[in-house]
Amino acid sequence: MSEATTTLPGPTARALPLPARRVLLIPVLLFGLLALLPLAVALGLPSHWLTLVTRAMIFAIAALSLDLILGVGGLVSFGHAAFVGIGAYATGIMITEGLAETLLILPVVLAVCGVFGLVTGYVSLRTRGVTFIMITLAFGQMVYFLAQALSAYGGDDGLTLYQRSTLLGFDAFGNRIGFFYVVLGVLLACYLLVRVIVASRFGRVLRAARENATRVSVTGFQVPQVRLVAYVISGLIAGLSGFLLANQTEFVSPAFMSWPRSGELIFMVVLGGVGSLHGAIIGALAFLFAEDILAGWTEHWKVIFGPMIVLFVLFTRGGLVGLMRKLGAGRDD
């Protein structure tokens, strides 16, 4: 056999052919390339790339968190942008009120997102299928309207932040390159965290429930509880991305939690390859690049983007990672 094999423990120690090296190749390459980007910019790549990729990585964190519940758990949430927006607004409001310290802001972000996730998750997960999609959409909309109604914090026009968060009193996020690596670090940490969770006992139940919830419950697991925990975890990670987004744009607005934003997050996950985790990162990068390029051509870029999404859904399977697998598999034979 030409593929790497790993043996799993068992009485007769059978070998499981795992394409172990190939599975790791994509994420390693991905993070490696990202880490080298500032170097490339220093060597002549336009600095616009730095801003764009930072933004893309922030959305990648949100898309990654969505992949946990959507790709792995099979829960199609159309309100995920709400968590990003809540994180961003919590950050923006605290900074506006003079509390710019990250160590104060983060616990608040996580607490608010956690409570929101628990309450809306509990109600939403009592339903299934299409109803779940509709309810998450409605809850996302609720948060959007709430943000619009906050006239003290900009209302519909949004809120400009006069500074970024500080870390232990220092202006840690002010330097563009420094901030890039902070975001990259958070992305890497979240990616590893989600991978560990998916491979864990908890993750196995979540994965299994996606395909056959009945079987999982007659085995003795409480499926709604498992899904709720996953939902809250994904909400916390998305809230974290909102904190980073507020810092990058130095601006928060209700548009951060609009339902088209939730739709875009879903598209990023699907574009990259549902359930693959690093696919969500690739999808976010691809999406933001495409948006950047198209928006440069015409103000009506959505008229091109919309059909692209439709065609993508109609004619492809497995997203970009699926495509890479097919290309890779061809070479191995």
Add this chain to the structure above:
Amino acid sequence: MTTGLLIVQILNGLQLGILLFLVAAGLTLVFGVMDFINLAHGVQYMLGAYLAVTFVGITGSFVLGLVLALAAALVIGLALEFLVFRHLYARDHLDQVLATFGLILLLNQGVKMIWGAAPLSVPVPAFLSGNVALLDGILYPTYRFALIGSGLAVGALLWFVVEKTRTGMLLRAGASNAPMVSALGVDINKLFMIVFAFGTMLAAFAGAMAAPILSVEPGMGDNILILAFVVIVVGGIGSIRGAFVGALIVGLVDTLGRSFMNDLLRLFMSAPSARAAGAALSSMLIYLVMAIVLFVRPEGLLPSKGRA
């Protein structure tokens, strides 16, 4: 808060409820029969309004413009069904959601390109202009009464078709068991197309009728769509009766909530706080109601029988 104001707001709530019913009925039918979640349904409402703007402008007659708008909306809807939706019935919900989302982006932008971004309107037709005097000397626009009335009439027509005709029977059968209906020799594709056409017409009719009193602008369908989702979730998926009850509840709660939340809160807090909290609370109110209904009855208030 006077009785007169209360009556006016109740009527406004009914009017919103009727509009929501027309949009939600088509959506829940399509979902119930074809298991197809169509996010672009709101766009059909929007198209009805824009087409009304154009055709009423061209013909100068409200009724003629309305009829032409409905016809054009039907053609566009069927074209979309043929080009896109038909290929999604067999796909999973995620694919359907994403593809119809793409359609919304396309059509919202397309509408902006063709009609411009500025809000448009349709003049209230002469024969329906003016007001009706209610008690207390309150005047209520005749047109809004006409809207409520025509919506109820369409609702009655829908009820008649679904409960009393052969097509309706096939619809109800298809809603609970499409493969079996197909095995009985009924052309399931034609049935789906009829259901879809119904849904489109209802939404376009609602949009066209709403055009004289709401502002016609890109994205107007999106809010209505999400409220329609709340209606369906509250009323029960696949259930037209549920859509009716849900729509009235949502329409009334939303309208009355917005009008009187401020006054209600002023009983407890100062005027500026009441205004801020009131604005926030009234926009969230309908979603809180939805959450409570779901907490108590996850399947909705009047779920259609026979659905798992």
Add this chain to the structure above:
Amino acid sequence: MTEPVLALSGIQKAFGALKVTDGVSLSVSPGELHALIGPNGAGKTTLVHQISGMLRPDTGSIRFRGQDITGLSPERRARAGLARTFQITSTIPSLSVLENVALGAQARAVHPLALFRNAARDEALNAPAWAALEAVGLTERAHVLAGRLSHGEKRALEIAMALTLEPAAILLDEPLAGVGREEGERLIALLASLKGRYAMLLVEHDMEAVFALADSVSVLVYGRVIASGEPAAVRADPAVREAYLGEEG
């Protein structure tokens, strides 16, 4: 007389005017293989759903290991040691055979939902899984995705999944349905090997298998038990012959 592991008493269930279960009482002793037979539409699967907790009976009680479980959810019943297989195969297609079986071992572990413990390399879960696979003869297929198994192998997999729950009783809903001759014989041998170790309620159509394996037989017709007892006695019962066996000529 030892106390039965599973005891149904006066179970009634109606869907509207249709009585699907009409006063069913039966019991299964430890190690006993109790077969439940009856014509199509007799309500056998509905009864199994009620025992496993997926349907709630209108009246009547179900006792399991001395405890009243009538009001318990399927999850709690599984935890209490009641396992089942499904008439229409219900496995997790995209997980491997080993993982499917390890899931049962996981449910019985001290930390079944640990967030940070790798599941695939967990010896505490895999060891019992391998044992179950050996018992049903699927060790060669351990790393194959469950969705790729043959029909007969899937039926064996379901039994292995029941075994890792360390059950006191197993409900088997037509395990031989749709299985070919050779695989059927292997499944029958498997069930025979499990006899005595687990209380089993076997719903089946295959009469040869039933009378070869069963310690006792109950016959369900239109939701009522019309005969119950030793296989030979039930076979000879005229009411049974008429209502059921008689129909087959």
